[in-house]
Amino acid sequence: MNELDFSGxxxxxxxxxxxxxxxxxxxFRARGARVHVxxxxxxxSDYSPDDGSHLEGLQYQQLDVSDPHAVEKFKPSFDRLDILxxxxxxxxxxxGEFQMDGFRKVxxxxxxxxxxxxTKFHDMLARAGGSLIIVSSTAAYHSTMGNPSYNASKTGAMGLTRTLGEAWAEDGIRVNGIAPGLVDTKMTKVTTANxxxxxxxxxxxxxxxxxxPQDMAGVALFLASPLSxxxxxxxxxxxxxLIL
Incomplete structure (x- = not known):
């Protein structure tokens, strides 16, 4: 049996x-899953590989989570979910995060x-005995002087992972997280391009x-699999x- 086969x-x-x-x-797609992003x-089509976007084989839907009501209104194109x-x-x-509007946005x-x-997908995950994986950051473990909201939010994400992990275990949902260090993406260009x-x-x-991103993906596969x-x-x- 291959524990990292996500077919179906x-x-x-x-x-x-x-x-x-x-x-x-x-x-996940490479290991047989049907993947929505x-x-x-x-x-x-509004994304290009130059943005670090490779959407072939993925089902795409628009969702701007910076709008507090967008998640409530979101209508998924599926009625079953194993992994979120x-x-x-x-x-x-x-x-910019020292201004309150910037702080709130982040x-x-x-x-x-x-x-x-x-919470939107809790019931679907519970029905499937599924897995929730939250991506936070190593910023949760140390100060990031210029980015108070990024830091506070990523620290909060780690706390949320712990608490939902405990709260939802009885519903059959395993909740875990990943804290990436410095990963080469569009978001880290301020460092990597200098x-x-x-x-x-x-x-x-x-x-x-x-x-x-592939380094992070390996851990996500593990956390969603029977291996964990x-x-x-x-x-x-x-x-x-990095943070040793």
Whole structure:
């Protein structure tokens, strides 16, 4: 038996149109799952591989989780769900998160929408004996001086993972999380596109390389599989050793 065969499973990756979420979506698709992804743009054709988007073989629906009512109104194109991955994320640089509107915007995407999506699909996951995976960040474990909302929201995401893990275990839903370190995506270009910053970052990573969406996907596959059947409420740090 291959525990990493997801044939016949239905997966939804919110934030699956690019970056880490997209890498996770394609990993499930490659192992037989039918994978749905949500992103902010109107159509799949509005994304390109230059954005870190590879949508071939994925079912796309628009969902802008920065709108607090969008999740409630969302009508999924499926009626069964085995695995829900919440990979949505936002950050505002240049001290924008020190303004309350910026702080709220990031909090809405990175924390409020996690609870909205989790509760929206709770019943489907319970019927399937399914798995919920929340993508947070190693920012949950240390300060990120210029980004108070990003930090607070990712710390909150880790707490939410723990608490839903305990609360929903009796419903047959296993809730766990992934805390990526520095992964090469559109969102981290502020570091990766700056040679001096990149060099400094790589010096701090014992593996001496950036993470990839595929590195994160390997852990997501594990957390959704029978291999992790006794793992509940945990957030696994996937950072090449960065925060050691």
């Amino acid at each position: 499973k239905q997966v939804l990756v919110v934030g699956g149109s690019s970056g880490i979420g997209n890498g996770i979506a394609q990993a 949500c992103g902010t743009r109107a159509n799949a 991955v919440l990979a949505q994320g936002a950050v505002i640089y240049r001290r 909090m809405e995407v990175n924390l409020m929408s996690l609870m909205a999506c989790a 040679p001096k910053r990149l060099e400094g970052a790589l010096e701090r990573i014992p593996l001496k390389r950036l993470g990839t 059947s006794y793992v509940v409420g945990q957030t696994i740090i996937v950072d090449g050793g």
